[in-house]
Structure formats: structure tokens, C-alpha cells
Amino acid sequence: MTTRPILSTTIDALPVRVFKTNAEVGQAAAADAAAFLQQTIRERGHANVILATGNSQLTFLESLRRSEGIDWSKVNIFHMDEYINLEPGHPASFPTFLRRHFLDHLQPPAGAFFPVPGQRLEAGCQEYEDLLRANPCDLCALGIGENGHLAFNDPPYADFSDPVWVKVVQLDEASRRQQAGEGHFPNLDSVPTHAITLTIPALLSARRVLAIVPEGRKAPAVQRALQGPIETSCPASILRQTAHAHLYLDRDSAALAFPNL
Numbered sequence: 001m002t003t004r005p006i007l008s009t010t011i012d013a014l015p016v017r018v019f020k021t022n023a024e025v026g027q028a029a030a031a032d033a034a035a036f037l038q039q040t041i042r043e044r045g046h047a048n049v050i051l052a053t054g055n056s057q058l059t060f061l062e063s064l065r066r067s068e069g070i071d072w073s074k075v076n077i078f079h080m081d082e083y084i085n086l087e088p089g090h091p092a093s094f095p096t097f098l099r100r101h102f103l104d105h106l107q108p109p110a111g112a113f114f115p116v117p118g119q120r121l122e123a124g125c126q127e128y129e130d131l132l133r134a135n136p137c138d139l140c141a142l143g144i145g146e147n148g149h150l151a152f153n154d155p156p157y158a159d160f161s162d163p164v165w166v167k168v169v170q171l172d173e174a175s176r177r178q179q180a181g182e183g184h185f186p187n188l189d190s191v192p193t194h195a196i197t198l199t200i201p202a203l204l205s206a207r208r209v210l211a212i213v214p215e216g217r218k219a220p221a222v223q224r225a226l227q228g229p230i231e232t233s234c235p236a237s238i239l240r241q242t243a244h245a246h247l248y249l250d251r252d253s254a255a256l257a258f259p260n261l
Contacts, residue, residue, distance in 0.1 A: 012240035022214035026059025034067035140206035147174035148234035152197035165202035209245035216252035
């Protein structure tokens with residue numbers, strides 16, 4: 001069944017669709033992702049995908065893993081950030097999140113999964129950048145943080161023209177509060193202060209970018225991204241200059257940007 005948006009518009013270069021519910025956002029984005037992956041595999045024989053983690057991505061990941069017609073053995077999976085020196089197997093680890101909610105459900109299994117290294121810092125960053133450049137990304141599915149971040153490119157440190165694709169960052173307190181608020185850590189003090197992230201140029205290097213942003217807690221960031229200046233104080237605002245990106249909202253996340261829905 002086709003999921004129909006309640007609003008379709010374009011903000012600058014960015015196509016935006018608003019759906020009634022979080023579930024419909026996930027279904028619509030997954031249907032678009034599945035069709036693109038199927039086409040890519042037909043044309044190129046394989047596909048490279050960068051996936052986000054976090055609670056706002058759950059309906060998308062659950063819908064995508066149930067999509068029919070994708071030969072996952074021909075899909076390589078990357079992700080976009082990881083905390084530094086988090087103990088192995090920690091429930092908040094982003095590779096652990098992807099395995100639990102996505103990778104462990106795929107049939108056939110994904111061709112390969114390349115986790116962002118949480119160790120070895122600069123050497124690990126360079127190795128992951130080399131891997132990304134050797135395997136150009138076809139599809140990037142990302143979210144927008146409560147402070148407007150993309151991956152862990154937080155407002156104090158984001159760079160639209162970053163010269164590197166993977167780097168060590170200090171986390172903005174708003175990002176750390178979000179992680180605690182989503183239940184991944186018991187309190188703010190237990191959230192790591194540093195992480196490794198793909199930079200904005202790395203994320204937007206994908207041939208297709210899907211920004212999947214449900215939930216009312218994201219409404220202020222969505223409003224800034226769509227109606228504020230395009231600047232690093234709201235990193236997600238760069239999506240308005242990214243014609244190969246598509247933004248998926250639900251009624252709650254769109255409430256401030258489109259108050260008449």
C-alpha cells in the first residue's frame with residue numbers, strides 16, 4: 001500500500017514530504033530507499049549504504065529490513081558515528097544498535113558491515129575515510145538531532161566544507177542530553193564527551209540522501225533547518241542546498257515549520 005503525504009513541497013532545493021505519523025514516515029522512506037537500492041544493484045551489481053542510528057530511525061529501519069526484492073548480500077553497510085572508547089558490547093554502541101535493529105534481521109545477510117572505529121582515533125579515522133572513498137556511497141539515510149546536527153557534526157564544530165571525511169569531535173552538551181533523554185545512558189554524566197563522526201561532506205557525497213526526521217522533539221530543529229539561515233549554527237540547514245536529498249517529516253516534527261497542517 002502506498003503511503004500518501006499530507007504535504008509535499010520544496011524548500012530551496014530540498015524536496016519535503018510530511019506524513020501523518022512516525023510509522024508512515026518510516027514506511028515511505030523505506031519504500032523509496034528500497035526502490036533506489038534495487039535499481040542501483042541492477043545497474044551496478046552492488047550498493048553502498050550509510051545508515052544512521054537513534055530512536056527516530058526505528059520505524060525506517062524496521063520497514064527497510066522487511067522490504068522485499070533487495071539482495072542484501074550485494075549491499076555494503078556503513079554507519080556514521082561512534083563514541084570514543086565505549087566498552088565493547090555497550091548497549092549504547094551504534095554498531096550494536098544497527099545489529100540489533102537491522103543487520104541481524106536481514107535475509108540474506110548484508111554483504112559487509114563496516115563499523116566506525118571507536119578506537120585508535122586519528123589512524124582509525126583515516127582508515128575509515130579511505131574505505132569510504134574506495135566504496136562511493138549510493139544511499140545515505142540520516143536524521144537531524146535536536147540541536148540540528150547531522151551525525152555528530154554539532155553546531156559548535158560543524159563545517160560545510162570540512163577537508164576530511166572522518167574526524168574526532170567533542171560532543172555538544174545538547175547532543176549528550178539527547179542521548180541520555182532517549183534512554184541510551186542512565187544520566188548525562190555517563191554519556192561520552194567525544195566521538196568519531198563522518199563529516200558533512202562525507203554524508204552528502206552519497207548519490208541519494210534521505211533525511212528521516214519524525215517526532216515532536218525535533219520540531220524546533222526542523223523549523224530552524226527549513227526557515228532559518230543556512231549556517232552551521234543549524235547544520236541540517238545545508239540540506240536546503242542539497243538537491244539529491246529528500247526530507248521526510250511527520251505531523252509532529254513539522255508542527256512549527258508548517259503550523260497549519
